[in-house]
Amino acid sequence: MTQNGIALPAQMRQDMLKKMLEIRAAEERIQGLFLENLVRGTTHLCIGQEACSVGVAAVLQPGDTMTCTYRGHGHALAMGMTMKALMAEMMGKASGACKGKGGSMHMTDASIGLLGANAIVGAQLPIAVGAALTSRLKKTGNITVTFFGEGAANIGAFHESLNLAAIWKLPVLFICENNLYGEYSVWSKTTPVRDIAVRASSYGIPGIVVDGQDAECVYHEVSAMAERARRGEGPALIELKTYRFRGHSRTDQAPYRPKGELEEWLKRDPILILKERMIADGQLDETEFEELRESIDRQVVEVVEWAKTEPYPPVEALYEDIYYEG
Amino acid sequence: MIKLTYRDAVRRALADALRADENVIFFGEDVAEAGGVFKVTPGLYEEFGGERVMDTPISEEAFIGAALGAAITGMRPVAELMFADFVPVAMDQIANQIAKYRYMSGGQFIVPLTIRAAQGAGAGFGTQHSQCVESWLLNIPGIKIVVPGTVKDMYGLLRTAIDDNNPVIVLEHKVLYNYAEEIDEAELTHVPLGKAAVRRVGKDITVVATQLMMHRSLDAAERLAGEGIDCEVIDLRTMIPLDEETILESIAKTGRLVIVEEAPHAGGWGADIAALAADKGIYWLDAPVKRVNMGGALIAYSPPLEDEVVPNVSRIADAIRAVMRA
Incomplete structure (x- = not known):
């Protein structure tokens, strides 16, 4: 795995830690909302993978765009979606990010460049390619990042998108969060190569493997590829090795995991890794960390209580925004 | 010119x-x-x-x-x-x-x-x-x-x-x-979406078609004019949005309807036009509605087979005669 020892400035570390704690707190609360029947259908938690979205989002500049997966609450919050917009959307409320029409799997906020989480595996990759085409044609210097899981690396859209982005030399970063399981199936059972990143060679673009539990490491490696893309040198495939601490979706207790695997990965909790590093560098102590965590938990609870009281969209909204009128 | x-x-x-x-x-x-x-x-x-x-x-x-x-x-x-x-x-x-x-x-x-x-x-x-x-x-x-x-x-x-x-x-x-x-x-100017065109004005029977079938319907109409059957031929131009008004106005005038599709029968767009007639034009109809299409057949390569599957002028004319007799 690629390692990079350069420490980020204290403020950046603080921001990343805070964002990861917000994502963790939101995800844990969302699980609770299911049990209260306030969140419907299904949802996919990214607990354990927070360093991926936070490390990548920290690289992005105004005007950059992102498409992502249905395990996308972390991506959305990392990009800057407000907790209110997220929680109201989770509950299908009119004040949600998508006016309640999207739900857990479709978090979208065009105003911050979040072009949408997608519920079809791999479908977000071609869309990101198109957004990057706009950047190249309009010469904005912006990039697009697209998140997907290792399961998506076996779908046609992945290969077609890498190929198209490579021949058009587009400023797009293909970011694979390899959390080892595509739904209930372990990676090795569905994929004959050890690293997805090797597939970059088929398209003549860089492919790198990164420790996805280390937010600083993610930031450094993605930064390098982002700068390259901004210079017009084309796309890259970045594989973040990570792990989801929960099951695939709300009812999955993940019985398919070998005994002891989760416990090993819990030792590499992305929040723990950054926290300990900050403590070692004298930027944080246990008391401050606990205060931060508790204050974030309280804020999330407050937002959830607010969202519960928000109105649902009126039924007329069903027929709005199917077409743009005018 | x-x-x-x-x-x-x-x-x-x-x-x-x-x-x-x-x-x-x-x-x-x-x-x-x-x-x-x-x-x-x-x-x-x-x-x-x-x-x-x-x-x-x-x-x-x-x-x-x-x-x-x-x-x-x-x-x-x-x-x-x-x-x-x-x-x-x-x-x-x-x-x-x-x-x-x-x-x-x-x-x-x-x-x-x-x-x-x-x-x-x-x-x-x-x-x-x-x-x-x-x-x-x-x-x-x-x-x-x-x-x-x-x-x-x-x-x-x-x-x-x-x-x-x-x-x-x-x-x-x-x-x-x-x-x-x-x-x-x-x-050569913009043509609005959702506005059908009456390609031939007639008083006895309404024929709804598009593209090649519209041209063949016009040929059939000329052939039938010699037999004293005056066809009105409507070219839909757009499927979505659908110009219901032009279709219904024509049915109100003629009381008879034939729909010509270059497509299989089941689930074809002609069924929607027939349903429209049944829903909003039933009291004007003097005869059953007839659809001319490819039935359950597929398109074959061999010239006589391809010629047979796509509705031709004779088949369209026969359908119109049948509805006129009904």
């Missing part, structure tokens, strides 16, 4: 759209340097350059998805799916992404993209290169479907489609590419 073919009209509409708005871009398989497999787009690459007129790899899912990504970030892409039979290859992007992107984001995006595709039998292309596909697409709210049948419509509907802030699929009939009309150039 100039003589213009349906093929010329496509090229001219694209060129005028590219000239009118710098955000319009055009891409597809072999459309740029080669000028398209049907030689519809020669010269565009030379005039507008490789940044705006681009060849793609054979990757329908990727480049149709890229059209979406470009459309939601400020471009106005026109993508060509060489044969309409390839629509299913890109169907996830069309049905799940393009059609729903505005809706499921709560109206955050406009999706100003156009997909052009050549459809239709009669040219000996066999089972997988000859189908008319509008009925496959009809069950997808969020897109518009355009089926031009004349030279002026080909130009005007394509211009309007490209200017529309919604996704529009323009299906061109490949047998009509050589169809020519003498026209005054001033008549």
Whole structure:
């Protein structure tokens, strides 16, 4: 795995830690909302993978765009979606990010460049390619990042998108969060190569493997590829090795995991890794960390209580925004 | 007056759209340097350059998805799916992404993209290169479907489609590419979507058709005029939006309805027209509604088989006579 020892400035570390704690707190609360029947259908938690979205989002500049997966609450919050917009959307409320029409799997906020989480595996990759085409044609210097899981690396859209982005030399970063399981199936059972990143060679673009539990490491490696893309040198495939601490979706207790695997990965909790590093560098102590965590938990609870009281969209909204009128 | 073919009209509409708005871009398989497999787009690459007129790899899912990504970030892409039979290859992007992107984001995006595709039998292309596909697409709210049948419509509907802030699929009939009309150039103007055209005014029976079937229906109408049957022929021009008013007004006048489709019977668009007549025009009807189509058959390569499967003038005339006798 690629390692990079350069420490980020204290403020950046603080921001990343805070964002990861917000994502963790939101995800844990969302699980609770299911049990209260306030969140419907299904949802996919990214607990354990927070360093991926936070490390990548920290690289992005105004005007950059992102498409992502249905395990996308972390991506959305990392990009800057407000907790209110997220929680109201989770509950299908009119004040949600998508006016309640999207739900857990479709978090979208065009105003911050979040072009949408997608519920079809791999479908977000071609869309990101198109957004990057706009950047190249309009010469904005912006990039697009697209998140997907290792399961998506076996779908046609992945290969077609890498190929198209490579021949058009587009400023797009293909970011694979390899959390080892595509739904209930372990990676090795569905994929004959050890690293997805090797597939970059088929398209003549860089492919790198990164420790996805280390937010600083993610930031450094993605930064390098982002700068390259901004210079017009084309796309890259970045594989973040990570792990989801929960099951695939709300009812999955993940019985398919070998005994002891989760416990090993819990030792590499992305929040723990950054926290300990900050403590070692004298930027944080246990008391401050606990205060931060508790204050974030309280804020999330407050937002959830607010969202519960928000109105649902009126039924007329069903027929709005199917077409743009005018 | 100039003589213009349906093929010329496509090229001219694209060129005028590219000239009118710098955000319009055009891409597809072999459309740029080669000028398209049907030689519809020669010269565009030379005039507008490789940044705006681009060849793609054979990757329908990727480049149709890229059209979406470009459309939601400020471009106005026109993508060509060489044969309409390839629509299913890109169907996830069309049905799940393009059609729903505005809706499921709560109206955050406009999706100003156009997909052009050549459809239709009669040219000996066999089972997988000859189908008319509008009925496959009809069950997808969020897109518009355009089926031009004349030279002026080909130009005007394509211009309007490209200017529309919604996704529009323009299906061109490949047998009509050589169809020519003498026209005054001033008549080459935008044609609104959702307005059917009465191609022949008559009082005895309403015939609803599009594209090649519309031309054959007009031929059948001429043949029947000699037998004292006065047909009104309606060219739908667009499937979504559908001009119910023109159809109902005609039925109110004639009391009889025949629908001619170049497609299989089950789930065909003609069933929607028949249902419209049953729902809103039943008291005007003096006879059962008849649909003329391909039944349950497939398109075959061999000339007599292909000729047999697609409704011809005799079959259309027979159907009209039968409804007149009923």
